[in-house]
Amino acid sequence: MTDPSAPWPTELRVAKDRKSLAIAFNSGEAHELSAEYLRVCSPSAEVKGHAPSQKKTVPGKRNVEIIKIEPVGNYAVRIHFDDMHNSGIYSWTYFLQLGRNPDDHWGVYLAELEAKGLSRDR
Structure with a gap:
């Protein structure tokens, strides 16, 4: 139970350019998270x-x-990235942690x- x-x-x-994800909450809190940030912080194993x-x-x-x-379910989303990574399950709580x-x-x-x-480019 939640x-x-x-x-x-x-x-x-x-976003139209597929480079970010905007998430807004019923609390009024909102975050725009870059695709790169979401990918490198994937909650996947x-x-x-x-x-x-x-x-x-x-x-x-x-x-x-x-x-x-x-x-x-009703607690998370799976994000599919163009590098074929798609095994991370991003819960609402995790989105809040990333945004805050x-x-x-x-x-x-x-x-x-x-x-x-290492580099962000290679």
Whole structure:
């Protein structure tokens, strides 16, 4: 059972250029998240691993696009990217985490790229 006071999405829209996803909630909160950000922060086992030591830094996704989104029950969506990644299940709670705390995700990602000598372009 879901918490009736939890924010609930009222809009989920892929931009015409497929480079971002806008999500709005019944609380009035709204976020626009880039496709690259969503892809490199995918909640999939492929990216997150099954333990923190298995987490992967995914380079070369600056130009990734969203092909489609599909509902998963009434709690999440699966995002299909043009690099054929589609195994991440993005819950409403996870969208809120990404939107509210970009430094906790994007900033860490950029630091990992630099530390590993990787690039957003390759």
